[in-house]
Amino acid sequence: MAFNSVVFLLFFALVLLVNGMAIGWRAKKLNLLLLSYVFYAAWNPPFVALLWISTLTDWVAARRIASSQGMARRGWLLVSLVVNLGLLGYFKYANFLAETSSSLLAWWGWSAGWEPVDIILPLGISFYTFQSMSYSIDVYRKRLSGNDSLLDFSLYVSFFPQLVAGPILRAGFFLDQLAERAERRSAELGWGMAFISLGMFEKVVLADGILAPVVERVYAATIQPGFVDAWIGTLAFSGQIFFDFNGYSVIAVGLARCLGFDLPWNFRSPYAAVGFSDFWRRWHITLSQWLRDYLYIPLSGNRAGAFRTLVNLMLTMLLGGLWHGASWLFVAWGALHGLFLVAERLLRRGLGRLAPVRVALAQPAVALLTFLAVTLSWVLFRAENFASAKQILSAMSQPGSTSSVVSATDVALVLSLLAALLVTHYWLRARDFQATIARTPWQVVVVVLSCMMLCLLLSPGEERDFIYFEF
Numbered sequence: 001m002a003f004n005s006v007v008f009l010l011f012f013a014l015v016l017l018v019n020g021m022a023i024g025w026r027a028k029k030l031n032l033l034l035l036s037y038v039f040y041a042a043w044n045p046p047f048v049a050l051l052w053i054s055t056l057t058d059w060v061a062a063r064r065i066a067s068s069q070g071m072a073r074r075g076w077l078l079v080s081l082v083v084n085l086g087l088l089g090y091f092k093y094a095n096f097l098a099e100t101s102s103s104l105l106a107w108w109g110w111s112a113g114w115e116p117v118d119i120i121l122p123l124g125i126s127f128y129t130f131q132s133m134s135y136s137i138d139v140y141r142k143r144l145s146g147n148d149s150l151l152d153f154s155l156y157v158s159f160f161p162q163l164v165a166g167p168i169l170r171a172g173f174f175l176d177q178l179a180e181r182a183e184r185r186s187a188e189l190g191w192g193m194a195f196i197s198l199g200m201f202e203k204v205v206l207a208d209g210i211l212a213p214v215v216e217r218v219y220a221a222t223i224q225p226g227f228v229d230a231w232i233g234t235l236a237f238s239g240q241i242f243f244d245f246n247g248y249s250v251i252a253v254g255l256a257r258c259l260g261f262d263l264p265w266n267f268r269s270p271y272a273a274v275g276f277s278d279f280w281r282r283w284h285i286t287l288s289q290w291l292r293d294y295l296y297i298p299l300s301g302n303r304a305g306a307f308r309t310l311v312n313l314m315l316t317m318l319l320g321g322l323w324h325g326a327s328w329l330f331v332a333w334g335a336l337h338g339l340f341l342v343a344e345r346l347l348r349r350g351l352g353r354l355a356p357v358r359v360a361l362a363q364p365a366v367a368l369l370t371f372l373a374v375t376l377s378w379v380l381f382r383a384e385n386f387a388s389a390k391q392i393l394s395a396m397s398q399p400g401s402t403s404s405v406v407s408a409t410d411v412a413l414v415l416s417l418l419a420a421l422l423v424t425h426y427w428l429r430a431r432d433f434q435a436t437i438a439r440t441p442w443q444v445v446v447v448v449l450s451c452m453m454l455c456l457l458l459s460p461g462e463e464r465d466f467i468y469f470e471f
Contacts (some may be wrong), residue, residue, distance in 0.1 A: 001039055001043065001210070002463060002465060002466065002469075003199070003200070003248065003251045003255075004200060004203055004204055004208075004387065004463055004464075004466075005463055006136065006352065007042075009228075010037075011038075011039065011042075012255065014035070015032075015035055015160075015259070016258065016259075017385065018031050018035065019031070019032065019187040019259055019260075019362065025181040026038035026151070029151055029155055029178060030151060032155055032159070032160075032259070033151065033155045035160065036158040036159055036163060037051070037158060038160065039160040039163070040123070040124075040160070040163060040164070041109075043123050044120065044122070044123070047120075047122040048268050050087060050122055050125065051128065051157060051158050053083065053087065054083070054084055054087070054128060054133075054157060054271040055130060055133040055153065055154050055157045055158070057079065057080060057083045057084070057132075057151075058080050058084070058132045058133060058136045058153075058157075059147070059150055059153045059154075061076045061077065061079050061080040061136050062076075062080075062135055062136050062144075062146040062147070063146040063147075063148075064076040064146075065077060065136065065139045065140050065146065066139055066145055066146035067146070067201075072300070073140060074140075076136075077136060077137070077140045080133060080137075081133065081136075083194055084129050084133040085129075085133075085410075086130060087129065088125055088126065088129045089124070090119070091119055091120075091121055091122055091125055092121055092126065092326050093322075093326045094117060094119060095116045095117060095119060095326065096327070097328030098116065098117075099116065100328075101206045109347045116165070120401050121470075123164050123469060124163055124164030124165060124469075126323055126324075126471050127162075127163070127164065127165060127166050127168055127471075128157055128158070128163060128258075129384075130168055130287075130290055130294075131156075131157060131169055132157045133154075134170065134171065134290065134294060135147075135153070135156075135171040135253065137294060138170070138171060138172070143172070144171055144172055147171070148321065149173055149178075152175055152178040152179070153171075153175070154375075155170065155177065155178060156171055156174045156175055159174070159256070159261075160255075161252040161253075161255035161256045161259075162252045162256070162263055164469060165245070165248050165249075165252075165466055165468040165469060165471075166248075166249065166252070166266060166284075166286055166287070166288055166468070167249060167252065167253075167263055167264050167265075167285075167286040168286040168287055169263070169264070170287070173264070174261075176259050177262065188257050188258070188260065189236075189257075190260050191254070191257050191434070192253075192254045192255065192256075192257035192259075193251050193254065193258065194252035194254070194256035194437075194445075194449060195251065195253050195254030195257060196250075196251050196255060196258075197254075197452055197453060197456075198247075198254075198452065199246075199247040199248065199249070199250035199251030199252075199253075199254060200247070200251065200452075200456055201247075201452040201455060201456060202243040202244075202246060202247030202250065203243065203244055203247035203248065203251070203466070204456055204459050205244035205455045205456060205459050206239070206243040206417065207239075207240045207241075207244040207247060207464075208244075208459075208464045209415055209459050209460065210417060210466060211236045211237070211240040211243065211276070211338050211414065211417070212240055212470040213239055214232065214233060214236040214406060214410050214414055215233055215236045215237045215382070216405065217233070217405050217406065217410075218230065218232070218233025218234075218236075218392070218405050219382055219383065219384070219392070220386065221405050221446055223405070224391060224395065224401075225391070225392065225403070225404075225405050226395060226401040226402045226403035226404060226405070227395055227396065227398055227399050227400070227401045227403060228382060228403035228406065228411065229395065229403045229405040229406050230392045230393075230395035230396040231396055231413075232406045232410060233392070233405070233406065234375055234378060234379055234392065234396065235375060235414055235415070235418050236410075236414045236418075237381075237382045238271075238371075238374070238375045238378055238380050238418065239414070239417055239418050239421055240467075241378065241381070241382075241467055242267070242270070242271065242421070244466055244467045244468075245266075245267070245284070245466070245467060245468050246266070246267045247466075248466045248468065249265070249266035249267060253265065264286055265433070266279075266284060266285050266286055266310050267282065267283060267284070267285065268282045268285065268429075269282060269424075269425035269426070269428045269429040270282035270283035270425070271367075271371050271374075271421060271422055271425045272367050272422070272425035272426040272428070272429035273367060273370050273371075273374075273429075274363050274366050274367050274370065275344050275366065275370055275404075276316065276337065276340040276341050276344050276370060276373070276374075277341060277344060277345075278370070279370060279374060280337075280341075282426060287320070287323070287337060288343040291316050291319070291320050294317075295315075295316050295319060296312055296313070296316045299312040299315060299316070300312060304350075308446075309345070310342045310345065310346075313338055314335070314341075314342060314344055315338075316338070317334045317335065317337045317338030317341065318331060318334045318335055318338060319334070319466075320334050320337075321333045321334015321335065321337070322334065322382075324471050325470065325471060327384070329380050329381070329383060329386065329389065330380075330381070330384070332380050332386075333377055333380040333381050334394040335345055336377050336380065337377060340377075364426065367426060368422075373424065376393070376396070379392050379393055379396075417422075419433070445453050
């Protein structure tokens with residue numbers, strides 16, 4: 001049940017109706033939980049059981065951790081980690097590990113005889129596994145106490161607006177909201193509907209309507225793309241993946257706001273980032289923070305010397321790449337970003353406080369270089385295989401190669417949209433988005449929202465899945 005479907009609009013109308021009933025707060029939370037399970041079951045009913053397994057495991061484990069000492073605490077944490085990572089490992093990485101092992105054995109002249117197993121990847125398992133597991137870890141670290149309410153914790157794991165593609169919530173952030181009655185005020189409902197409209201516009205009109213067809217023509221081309229083809233297709237994907245994923249995240253924030261809850265923003269002008277560490281503070285923020293707090297810092301972060309810091313950065317980005325998908329392309333993408341971060345740290349150390357990123361006049365230039373490097377890395381993220389990635393990168397490095405896949409109209413649309421995106425991100429990079437909208441004259445906001453709604457109504461009816469549903 002994708003957000004950009006008629007079925008979901010009917011479902012959300014039912015949610016609003018039920019949530020608006022004059023019933024107790026506990027009954028409202030129970031209704032939201034049951035409707036969240038219906039939302040997830042609409043994709044594949046049996047996999048709701050995986051949600052229950054993660055929920056019960058971490059709720060019980062956290063309570064035992066909170067009431068135990070010594071080895072028992074570590075034992076219950078291990079139960080949480082083994083169950084969650086075991087489920088994630090089987091459904092997402094079993095075939096990848098088997099195929100990799102077979103290839104290694106074949107390289108040595110041995111035959112493993114392993115055949116790929118037909119495994120369906122449960123929707124959103126990478127997101128809700130990290131979210132649920134972080135609760136047990138936080139209780140173990142004594143940052144949280146074990147929650148007594150199974151209902152509240154179940155809703156925290158399964159809350160439908162962010163269940164399948166984030167933002168990845170922290171237990172303390174959301175459970176505190178569940179502890180107090182959330183009333184849907186008219187102003188919050190207005191903000192929620194505005195965010196939903198904006199997210200739908202980004203997904204349906206910009207990502208799917210304008211950019212996705214260009215990306216697909218270039219990356220699915222049976223002929224060698226030319227220089228312009230490769231660059232326009234890859235720039236289009238830079239825009240597509242932002243509008244697609246940010247669109248989902250903004251819709252999720254809007255849906256939650258309509259129900260009286262706050263969700264964290266997952267993007268903050270990432271294409272205006274000045275350097276790669278800045279990029280990861282702005283792109284998929286909740287995942288970046290999760291990797292920082294539960295992987296990078298436990299590896300010792302930057303506390304164990306310069307060399308170990310660089311190793312920790314690389315390991316974190318390698319595993320971050322693997323989180324996105326069971327493919328060596330994603331590992332390579334993570335490794336490339338790890339190299340970017342290592343090179344940036346070495347450069348900063350060499351230049352000290354006179355680093356170019358600290359010079360205001362140089363910031364736009366460094367931001368543009370950062371964007372171009374990130375765009376090049378998207379080739380590994382989007383390509384179907386290494387041969388296709390090599391073909392695209394080769395074309396991007398040959399200015400004289402003939403273009404034959406994209407049209408002049410494609411070039412004009414993509415460059416205009418990307419230029420507008422970059423300018424908007426740079427203007428908003430140090431501003432709060434909601435505060436900026438609040439200061440805008442209401443007449444302007446109404447006109448902009450009306451134009452977005454008109455574009456949505458005139459858009460083709462084709463429904464495309466959100467890109468991050470694959471992860």
